[in-house]
Amino acid sequence: MGIVLNQSVKNTVITFIGFAIGAANALFMYTHFLGEDYYGLTAFLLSSANIMMPLMAFGIQNTLVRFYAEHQTEEDKSRFLNLVLVLPLLIIIPVFLILFFFYPETASKLSVENPIIYDYVWIIPVIGLFMGYFEIFYAWVKVHLKTVFGNFLKEVLLRVFISIFLFAVYFGWITTIQFVYSLVFIYLTMMLIMAIVAFKIRRPQFYLKFPKEKKEIIIYSAFIIFSSSIAVMLLDIDKFMIGQYIPLKEAAYYSVAIFIALTISVPIRAMHQITHPVTTDLMARKKHTELNDLYKKASITLQVIGGLIMLGILTNIHQVYALLPEKYSGGVAVVFIISISKFFDLMLGNNNSIIFNSKYYRTVLLLGVCLVVLTVSLNMYFIPNFGIEGAALATLLSIGLYSLAKFLFVVIKMDLFPFTRKTLLSLGIIGLTFIAFYFWNFPFHPIINIILKSVLLSFFYLVLNYKLKISVDINDVIEKILKRIHIMRIE
Structure with a gap:
């Protein structure tokens, strides 16, 4: 069995297992343990973060797959990795500066219909950042034809962590508010685990110079931001807009x-x-x-x-x-x-x-x-x-x-x-x-x-x-x- 088919079969099984765990979370634990208001808040925050994810990643997860094979020497590959790790900062730094200086205005605008959103708006770009770098590190693993563990993290372990924290709410170990904050910890953990796996497969060697074709890479990444954002928005824009027009529940x-x-x-x-x-x-x-x-x-x-x-x-x-x-x-x-x-x-x-x-x-x-x-x-x-x-x-x-x-x-x-x-x-x-x-x-x-x-x-x-x-x-x-x-x- 070839490596592609072998990993495809494993990824298919993982996808179904993850979906089953997600079903238990969405249909039972969220509805019975968290309550409609905080379930609605969680859905709004995660959908909004997912919409921001391609922007925060600067489209690098696709760029990495597209250009990696074109770099032949070890030094070129390391320079390329340096660039893909740094490029997202072109978006991330301005976003967080705007949020820091204009938080009241931004949060007020997003919470007109649902005031509960106001205190949690900062979570959206933070989780979006963690999602974005997770995808970048996952792409780094993909180009080395090792996709199974990353898919396991994304489809299964993430949902398992959410299940654990939902049970913590049920047993009274944490409050519903603390659960919302715990989402930041969960996505940070996912990103760090993926980073460790990626760097274990190939440890980066840092150079002061970027690859020569950096202009082409930046243009391609900017193009991918739009295409990736479109795909994500189709999945999550409705949940975001529900929070802007009708009660969050x-x-x-x-x-x-x-x-x-x-x-x-x-x-x-x-x-x-x-x-x-x-x-x-x-x-x-x-x-x-x-x-x-x-x-x-x-x-x-x-x-x-x-x-x-x-x-x-x-x-x-x-x-x-x-x-x-x-x-x-x-x-x-x-x-x-x-x-x-x-x-x-x-x-x-x-x-x-x-x-x-x-x-x-x-x-x-x-x-x-x-x-x-x-x-x-x-x-x-x-x-x-x-x-x-x-x-x-x-x-x-x-x-x-x-x-x-x-x-x-x-x-x-x-x-x-x-x-x-x-x-x-x-x-x-x-x-x-x-x-x-x-x-x-x-x-x-x-x-x-x-x-x-x-x-x-x-x-x-x-x-x-x-x-x-x-x-x-x-x-x-x-x-x-x-x-x-x-x-x-x-x-």
Whole structure:
């Protein structure tokens, strides 16, 4: 097994484990231990810090991956590392100076609707700084083809630390206010561990001179700031803007609904670990036919897997909310809206990998800028008028239009198309399964209901997909499982 595939499999497992721990945090511990106000505050602070992260990192995490291989000698590599560690200070120092001298004005502006935010505004750039340097040190590890431990830190250990501090709140060892402050300690710890790992792999040697191509590096980094910021803003701008227009507790309800819906995105994050290097290789060798086949296979496979997860969520959604405090039940509509937007994005398969490895990647930046303007505008209108459902509608419209634009761009400019007749068959199976399972429940405890319905739904759905041969890859997996079961019975 090659190093890429080997680490991709490990990273996929880590991603699922991390998501499971995150589910326990978001759906149970935050809601029961922290309370809606401080859950909303936590969601606001972390979303805001995540929006600032690409700026604080100066786009260096991508620049490091892009330019590292071009430096041949040890001295050149060390000079390059010196530059990537120093460049973010061009942004970090001015940001903290502005915050220091204009804190009352900045904090007051951000806390007009929710005064609780005022005392915690300083946490946003601090955590953004730690997030940014974590990504830089993680990129330093990536270029040495050692990604597993960094992914473990990011996906698993971070959530474990949060779980520990949430339990500390539950047992009364710390207060909810102290928990909010503890976020700074958690992200600082993550950054330091990642730095130790990075420098253990390659200890930097400091030189007074920077590499000769520093101008090119700075220009590329500035470009990446915008592209990275766009991707992050699409994920977190809605939670930030909720804190500006409606009570902060609504951000807690929205965060729970978003986390449930984002479960649909797990398959594409996992498959990306495998399809991205394959896509890159096929495009580099100009294998258009093979790339088109991969595009179709990725699309239908993700559609089938994502469809199953979406059905599991939507048909059990009322039972899931029965396990949460009653105040959170207003997020059901949000789950439906966001699920639809994420599923459409899922259907496009490895669309992003194709675009970002093509000569048209700058065009995507332009589309992204337009999308950010659209997203902010829609949120400014929908959130004050429709609350968290409005935020979800704004996300559905903006993400849907962005995904459609990227899809049309790939079809028209690159002559690639992800859909086949089986796409319609798959959508028909999803619709039929939803109608068959949504409108009834077992008269048992919600957890038992969820388990029983999920088992029946999965069996019904997978049998239909298998018999109709919707996805060759999924059928191969099912047949391998059936063969192993048959062999075990014989033995």
